[in-house]
Amino acid sequence: xxxPIDTETSRIGxxxxxxxxxxxxxxLVITAGLLLVVIPFTEMxxxxxxxxxxxxxxxxxxxxxxxxxxxxxxxxxxxxxxxAHLSSPADWLGPMILGVGVCAALAHWVSLHGGIEPVQQxxxxxxxxxxxxxxxxxxxxxxxxxxxxxxxxxxTEPSPMAVVRTFKPGEVGQSRxxxxxxxxxxxxxxxxxxFVGFSRxxxxxxxxxxxxxxxxxxxxxxxxxxFTLTLDGDPYRVEEIVENYLGSVGPAVRVSRSDIGSTWVFxxxxxxxxxxxxxxxxxxxxxxxAPAAVFLVSRSTPVWPINVVGILIILGVVGTLFFGSAxxxxxxx
Amino acid sequence: xxxxxxxxxxxxxxxxxxSIRAGRWAATSAVAVGWLGLLVIxxxxxxxxxxxxxxxxxxxxxxxQGLAAMVAMAACAPSAVLPAMHxxxxxxxxxxxxxxxxxxxxxxxxxxxxxxxxGAYREGAVLVAAHGSALAAALSVASAxxxxxxxxxxxxxxxxxxxxxxxAVVLGWLTWPLAxxxxxxxxxxxxxxxxxxxxxxxxxxxxxxxxxxxxxxGETGRxxxxxxxxxxxxxxxxxxxxxxxxxxxxxFGLSLPM
Numbered sequence: 001x002x003x004p005i006d007t008e009t010s011r012i013g014x015x016x017x018x019x020x021x022x023x024x025x026x027x028l029v030i031t032a033g034l035l036l037v038v039i040p041f042t043e044m045x046x047x048x049x050x051x052x053x054x055x056x057x058x059x060x061x062x063x064x065x066x067x068x069x070x071x072x073x074x075x076x077x078x079x080x081x082x083x084a085h086l087s088s089p090a091d092w093l094g095p096m097i098l099g100v101g102v103c104a105a106l107a108h109w110v111s112l113h114g115g116i117e118p119v120q121q122x123x124x125x126x127x128x129x130x131x132x133x134x135x136x137x138x139x140x141x142x143x144x145x146x147x148x149x150x151x152x153x154x155x156t157e158p159s160p161m162a163v164v165r166t167f168k169p170g171e172v173g174q175s176r177x178x179x180x181x182x183x184x185x186x187x188x189x190x191x192x193x194x195f196v197g198f199s200r201x202x203x204x205x206x207x208x209x210x211x212x213x214x215x216x217x218x219x220x221x222x223x224x225x226x227f228t229l230t231l232d233g234d235p236y237r238v239e240e241i242v243e244n245y246l247g248s249v250g251p252a253v254r255v256s257r258s259d260i261g262s263t264w265v266f267x268x269x270x271x272x273x274x275x276x277x278x279x280x281x282x283x284x285x286x287x288x289x290a291p292a293a294v295f296l297v298s299r300s301t302p303v304w305p306i307n308v309v310g311i312l313i314i315l316g317v318v319g320t321l322f323f324g325s326a327x328x329x330x331x332x333x
Numbered sequence: 334x335x336x337x338x339x340x341x342x343x344x345x346x347x348x349x350x351x352s353i354r355a356g357r358w359a360a361t362s363a364v365a366v367g368w369l370g371l372l373v374i375x376x377x378x379x380x381x382x383x384x385x386x387x388x389x390x391x392x393x394x395x396x397x398q399g400l401a402a403m404v405a406m407a408a409c410a411p412s413a414v415l416p417a418m419h420x421x422x423x424x425x426x427x428x429x430x431x432x433x434x435x436x437x438x439x440x441x442x443x444x445x446x447x448x449x450x451x452g453a454y455r456e457g458a459v460l461v462a463a464h465g466s467a468l469a470a471a472l473s474v475a476s477a478x479x480x481x482x483x484x485x486x487x488x489x490x491x492x493x494x495x496x497x498x499x500x501a502v503v504l505g506w507l508t509w510p511l512a513x514x515x516x517x518x519x520x521x522x523x524x525x526x527x528x529x530x531x532x533x534x535x536x537x538x539x540x541x542x543x544x545x546x547x548x549x550x551g552e553t554g555r556x557x558x559x560x561x562x563x564x565x566x567x568x569x570x571x572x573x574x575x576x577x578x579x580x581x582x583x584x585f586g587l588s589l590p591m
Contacts, residue, residue: 022545022546023546025545026542026543026544027546029538029539030538030539030542030543032538033539033541033542034539036531036538037535037536037539037574038535040531044528051528051529052582053525053589055525055526055527056527056528069538101510102541105506105509105513109526109530109534112522112524118522183518183519193521194519194520194521196520196521296521296522298525301522301523303517306517306523309510309513310510310514313506313507313510314507316503317506317507320499
């Protein structure tokens with residue numbers, strides 16, 4: 001005699017009721033939350049990164065947490081369908097949209113894990129790079145850019161700006177240039193370089209030079225750069241900068257110009273009461289670290305997922321606060 | 334940016350006026366003063382870290398302008414608390430609107446063409462202010478929920494603790510798309526996957542799970558009575574999340590050095 005079908009249905013029903021209880025849903029979400037909260041403290045010290053800018057990779061824990069959230073989302077949807085007839089759509093529509101938005105946000109965040117992690121790269125003015133030191137799944141790897149990247153100029157005042165040029169080797173004439181304000185980006189193949197700040201610790205040396213002539217101004221330039229001290233003067237080219245010439249003379253810069261050839265200018269000479277006679281009228285005021293541009297290198301990602309996530313969550317928040325169960329008390333759908 | 338600060342300041346002012354007229358000036362003042370204090374601490378942390386070796390030298394004006402907007406908008410945050418504090422739901426709709434819509438306006442400003450707010454970085458600064466405001470609103474609501482929960486547990490008439498806790502979590506989730514937009518506008522990628530992001534998502538998920546565990550209407554018993562203190566746990570989780578993030582030298586959920 002076969003067992004009545006309704007008994008079996010009832011057993012499944014009880015299982016379903018148990019699975020869609022708030023205690024089950026809350027437990028799954030709390031489990032996911034605990035994993036995400038704890039992992040940074042257990043894994044960060046091992047990875048050696050910092051709290052804000054280093055990518056944290058813990059795929060096993062992430063998979064577990066996201067599985068718990070996904071299961072909770074499916075069960076919550078089932079619970080909602082079971083109980084939708086008990087309340088008006090205004091009560092559950094906002095929370096449902098918010099839930100979908102949260103799941104979309106988590107899915108988008110997880111999709112950004114894996115592959116090449118975002119890293120910072122410092123490039124000095126005049127420097128050209130063709131690769132960056134990437135981290136893939138915790139391993140360091142040099143990744144080539146499809147085009148060479150040159151920072152042709154850096155401006156700190158009145159507003160920060162980096163002028164960047166990208167080109168393929170042998171095709172300098174077809175280079176692309178971009179004037180990047182702080183926070184602006186330039187695409188290089190599948191990568192996106194965003195100008196995020198300056199560093200004075202990683203930049204190359206630059207010399208600040210002035211002249212004893214009355215109509216002159218001080219100017220600075222890095223190695224390879226040039227400067228002019230008077231309106232009608234020919235430019236000097238900086239060939240070498242040293243912080244301590246021969247280990248004892250102090251800061252010095254070697255400059256060249258067609259009329260004087262190549263010559264050294266010493267800072268100490270300007271400080272002497274009876275300086276030796278030189279063929280030039282230059283004075284080295286100081287040698288300092290030039291500001292280098294700091295870029296965040298990341299994979300190019302489309303912007304539409306951000307818009308979708310943002311719209312869903314904002315609609316969900318508005319729907320929940322103004323129309324849903326969080327609008328008034330006593331409604332526990 | 335100054336214009337935006339004035340706009341948000343006016344919104345905050347009208348919100349506060351509405352609250353005072355409704356006889357809730359004490360609550361408004363208490364929460365606003367508390368949050369302004371936290372902002373002062375945030376400013377101190379920011380400038381304390383400036384110039385540290387290895388930290389990129391961020392645009393100095395960013396902090397001033399961003400924090401100016403944040404101060405103006407944080408004043409809106411208490412308005413999100415007010416509607417349910419005394420059980421009145423309909424007469425304070427305008428102050429809820431002021432708090433929430435100020436956040437939405439800032440979001441709109443963040444995705445507006447660059448010419449409006451002079452560059453990607455300053456758009457990011459506006460969004461940081463919006464993020465801070467949403468977080469301030471969430472924590473303010475959570476603190477009110479905790480208070481109402483304790484009052485209920487001590488035997489007073491049941492208040493709006495569960496409702497406020499739900500609102501706190503909803504506002505907490507609003508911080509995430511704002512964080513993605515901040516990252517997009519300042520560092521060019523929506524997320525880095527940093528410990529700060531892991532921790533922030535985990536904190537809000539924990540609070541969400543706790544809210545789901547809140548007792549249903551009509552449930553009784555010892556366990557259910559204990560669960561009536563869940564709003565306190567929600568507040569503790571959110572506040573601890575923000576506090577631990579600050580102690581790590583970063584803002585809650587943002588992959589940016591302060």
